[in-house]
Amino acid sequence: MHHLMLLLILLGQIGENRAHVDWETRLRIAIGAAKGIAEIHKQNGGKLVHGNIKSSNILLDMQHYGCVSDLGLANMKETTFMPNSQYHAQEVNNTQHVSQASEVYSLGILILELLTRKSTEHLPGGPEPIDLVRLVGSVKSKERDTKVYDTDLLKHPTISKGMVEMLQIGINCVSRSIKKRPKMSEVVKMLDDIGRMNLGGKLVFVEDFIPTFDLDYMLKASAWVLGRGTVGSCFMVRLENGNTIVVKGLKYVLVTFMEFQQHMEVAWRMRHENIAGLWAYHFSRHYKLLVYDYYNWGSVSAALHVGAARGIAHIHRQDGRKLVHGNIKSSNVLINGKKYGIVSDGGLAKLVGPKRLLGMPNCAPEVKDTWKLSQAGDVYSFGVVLLELITGKQSHVTMGDGQVISLVEWIQSHLRDEWAFDVCDVQILKRINEEAAILQLLQIAMSCVAVVPERRPRMPEIVKMLEEISGLDPFDELSFDGMLEETLEQPSIESMLENLLEDLLPTLTP
Known part of the structure; x- marks a missing residue:
């Protein structure tokens, strides 16, 4: 102040x-x-x-x-x-x-x-x-x-x-x-x-970022569409100075400029190596834009899902441990130069008007619209991303008869009659040589997509399990008090496996 x-x-x-x-x-x-x-x-x-x-x-x-x-x-x-x-x-x-x-x-x-x-x-x-x-x-x-x-x-x-x-x-x-x-x-x-009409008429950069371009300079640059999603469209923009950035254009933003700015301040404070770094934002009557560093798409690696999990866990620690990402899907998991997963679009779903999400394959069954988002829902969505990595399939699968079902349903139907390795993508079998590691990864993914939200693990526990499987050194960013709090709040691995078996029993019966 x-x-x-x-x-x-x-x-x-x-x-x-x-x-x-x-x-x-x-x-x-x-x-x-x-x-x-x-x-x-x-x-x-x-x-x-x-x-x-x-x-x-x-x-x-x-x-x-x-x-x-x-x-x-x-x-x-x-x-x-x-x-x-x-x-x-x-x-x-x-x-x-x-x-x-x-x-x-x-x-x-x-x-x-x-x-x-x-x-x-x-x-x-x-x-x-x-x-x-x-x-x-x-x-x-x-x-x-x-x-x-x-x-x-x-x-x-x-x-x-x-x-x-x-x-x-x-x-x-x-x-x-x-x-x-x-x-x-x-x-x-x-x-x-x-304020809606007058504020935010320029690019507002983060405090420690030295601007090398302004709004007009950015809008005149060459751009390519990277994707369109729930909260808006994403563009790769190549500036005249040779730098490449990512610009997210938000749609249906209903919050005031002050509320928008407060959310941007939260985004600045939750900087983390596994969260896409926000460079600047723009709020005006016609445009609501976010500017990020550009990350290349890369191949699947063990560090990808660990990095993404770390990023989501960090988001969940913000705002009194109440912040929600709200839109976790494979297109929002990018890869940095070290092949680590980077999470983008954190918390943006809260800025837009209520969107009906019921039936969307990457959303938990209890999440019907963007006003019902929760950290447990984020865990479910991350589980779907893990299943996409394991199977090489998208979040929805088209069956032989033309019926479209979710990837979770497809996995459950195959686990009744086939070995777990039969649902795995050939590429991941080549990358992860140990069969036990693949089975553990599949178990983690299935525990994340449990129907009952209370039976899903929380992100810090998921991070710990993925680090153990991948052999990566733990990323310790918590104080001892914080680690104690996280540990005491987490169910044991044994209890999670028991819950997983209970969830799978209906699919295993003839």
Whole structure:
């Protein structure tokens, strides 16, 4: 958190020169402050108030969103406001009279400050306070309207529509009539709508990445379609400087820009050698794009499924161990230069609208749409990927009579009458010489696709078993406490094998 008051930014007191504050930053400040106040208003049965909304109580976070501070401090004692305190509505005489409607008024003043870059408060050495309500009340035409805005904003005509809409929100908030002021939740929605139209108009790069291209440069480059899936289309883009990147174009994204950005921050924090590295993102009305490093497709190797498992296990540790990948399939498992599996598209399914998934061969039977995703469902999908590696077949199989069944059903039908090796691809039999290792891999895959979610192993246990089979050194990224927690939460290998046998019994009976 940057402990920087909005008041100092507005008055340009950061240095000798007036600090530049762009439109996107001002909009983020308004959106963040409104959402923070709206969240406060939800508490205590929808009756809680902040008590002292003003620019000096708004801080900025790392992404320049407004954050509300000093919650409830004004309510600890009765305070009579100064007669010239412009942050408070006319009906408020002291802190005991503050209401949610009066805090909408205070937010309206803050919005007007952002648009005009004029303050209603006075700081030593700063400009004289301005009666912003009177100033905007004098606006009678578009010509005089331009005299309200900060001159820095008027230099960019492309944002004029958003500025006008934001000004109207501010005017509505400072209405003398309490009944005419919008609810704070309504203000959030209106600001979010402006945000959808105005924010994210450029490529936003991760913090430690040095940009060598911009959005226009990228959009003009040559591109080839790599695939189309549940959450969007994937393109290989060859830039003019010779570098190759992967661009994921998302479709049906229903979240706000702020929610989208928060998800991107989660993606940055879960960096891992077995997760496709996010370079940059773009959010606008027309495009929602993610930029990744380019990974070559390669041949199947022991390191492939181990690497993919490690990547998924790392995702599952994020967000309080609640994060879900949501779209594990073979086309989302790439291979790096060391032939290790790299997982892409982590968590993107949560960004799009509800998609019906019932009957899709790589999805667990209990997962009917993208709102029912779970870590146990990820395990099932990974099991299908393992079965594809073992059998050399796709997740759905066309039978001799033309009937299409899932690969899991095909495996189960063959295990009734044939030896396990009869379902294996010839190539994997050549690559993995030990029959016991192949049987163990098949057992792990079948335990992952157990019908009952509780009987599926969790990803850390799967990683451990795959490392033992492949002979790869364990990838230790957990603290001792973390390892203890993972170990205590995992069922034993013996219990998993018992569950696997129970699941297979119905398919083995004549």
